[in-house]
Amino acid sequence: MIQRDILLKEHTSFRIGGNARYFLRAADIEELKKGLKEWKELSASFSDDEKRIFVLGGGTNLLVSENGFPGLVIHPEIKFIERSNSGAKVGAGDAVSSFVNFCLENSLSGFEWAGGLPGTIGGAIRGNAGAFGGETKDSIIEVESLDIDSLKTKRRNAAQCKFGYRDSVFKSGEGLNEIIISAQFSVETGDTDTVRAETDDHIEYRKDRHPLHLPNAGSIFKNVAVEKIRADVLKQFEGHIKNDPFPVLPAAKIIAQSGIVGHKIGGAQVSETHPNFIVSVEEATAQDVKDLIVFEQQEIKEKYNIDLEPEIMFVE
Numbered sequence: 001m002i003q004r005d006i007l008l009k010e011h012t013s014f015r016i017g018g019n020a021r022y023f024l025r026a027a028d029i030e031e032l033k034k035g036l037k038e039w040k041e042l043s044a045s046f047s048d049d050e051k052r053i054f055v056l057g058g059g060t061n062l063l064v065s066e067n068g069f070p071g072l073v074i075h076p077e078i079k080f081i082e083r084s085n086s087g088a089k090v091g092a093g094d095a096v097s098s099f100v101n102f103c104l105e106n107s108l109s110g111f112e113w114a115g116g117l118p119g120t121i122g123g124a125i126r127g128n129a130g131a132f133g134g135e136t137k138d139s140i141i142e143v144e145s146l147d148i149d150s151l152k153t154k155r156r157n158a159a160q161c162k163f164g165y166r167d168s169v170f171k172s173g174e175g176l177n178e179i180i181i182s183a184q185f186s187v188e189t190g191d192t193d194t195v196r197a198e199t200d201d202h203i204e205y206r207k208d209r210h211p212l213h214l215p216n217a218g219s220i221f222k223n224v225a226v227e228k229i230r231a232d233v234l235k236q237f238e239g240h241i242k243n244d245p246f247p248v249l250p251a252a253k254i255i256a257q258s259g260i261v262g263h264k265i266g267g268a269q270v271s272e273t274h275p276n277f278i279v280s281v282e283e284a285t286a287q288d289v290k291d292l293i294v295f296e297q298q299e300i301k302e303k304y305n306i307d308l309e310p311e312i313m314f315v316e
């Protein structure tokens with residue numbers, strides 16, 4: 001089941017990244033378990049570095065090194081959407097857009113905020129993706145996952161998932177070694193026209209404001225909690241604080257005001273369309289993007305004494 005030397009740039013929205021030395025696609029939990037057993041035998045004599053496992057969703061939040069990944073990349077392609085009394089159960093490998101479309105077709109309300117959000121359900125749960133005041137956690141009832149070592153499945157309710165701002169138990173807690181398999185979402189019958197109008201609004205907003213014509217990985221930095229910003233600096237940004245999901249100063253505003261929009265390193269550029277995006281204008285390398293991230297962090301620290309924290313994941 002395990003393939004060799006699969007080019008990761010073809011699996012990332014940034015179109016950057018070398019080979020995964022080993023690659024496993026799994027259409028359901030049984031394939032996943034079978035593949036992981038095969039991996040245990042195959043990797044028995046490997047070094048710790050070569051034994052590492054990375055779970056790849058839609059690749060829309062990643063910066064993958066040109067050197068690729070030395071271990072096993074697992075790509076769960078578990079795709080199904082089932083209606084249930086309390087909402088819907090969705091496979092982790094389904095695109096968020098597939099679930100958004102399912103909600104539109106069935107006039108289901110509660111997930112409109114995710115209109116236009118790229119990536120998979122698994123990726124959205126792990127990072128508690130959010131936009132327009134909504135977050136993935138808001139409609140989660142239960143998440144099912146598979147422990148990579150014990151091959152046992154676990155079920156957690158929303159509280160047990162310990163969701164935080166772009167965070168969950170799967171990102172920084174005891175679920176770190178687990179693959180998200182599926183989730184039960186609470187969505188309820190709503191007014192067809194209202195659900196469609198709200199979802200379409202979000203899709204259109206993204207088309208207008210995001211540099212979708214160039215390879216990118218979405219927002220590079222997390223928005224900054226206002227409590228972490230000095231009062232005199234906050235004054236310079238009056239009127240720009242938003243509640244998403246708590247009072248934050250958008251990283252895009254800070255970058256825009258700092259005057260570094262359009263700055264280029266190699267093939268990577270601070271987007272002129274959305275200042276918190278970096279776009280690959282001339283086949284940027286991962287190093288170009290990393291250098292640009294460090295440049296932005298230094299500039300913002302110097303000008304505003306603010307530490308910008310990356311939202312994207314580095315895979316190397």
Ligand SMILES: Cc1cc2nc3c(=O)[nH]c(=O)nc-3n(C[C@H](O)[C@H](O)[C@H](O)COP(=O)(O)OP(=O)(O)OC[C@H]3O[C@@H](n4cnc5c(N)ncnc54)[C@H](O)[C@@H]3O)c2cc1C
Nearest residue numbers: 055057058059060061119120122123124129130131180218
């Ligand atoms: C144009 C654009 C706009 C974006 N807008 C937003 C936005 O508004 N809000 C927002 O929050 N994000 C946004 N993003 C970032 C990104 O789309 C989200 O973070 C998304 O949820 C990532 O999902 P993914 O499937 O692509 O995950 P990947 O990028 O493949 O992986 C991200 C992380 O999730 C883990 N992961 C993926 N699947 C699983 C699984 N099944 N089990 C365990 N771990 C898993 C990976 O190991 C990795 O650590 C945007 C990105 C782009 C390109």
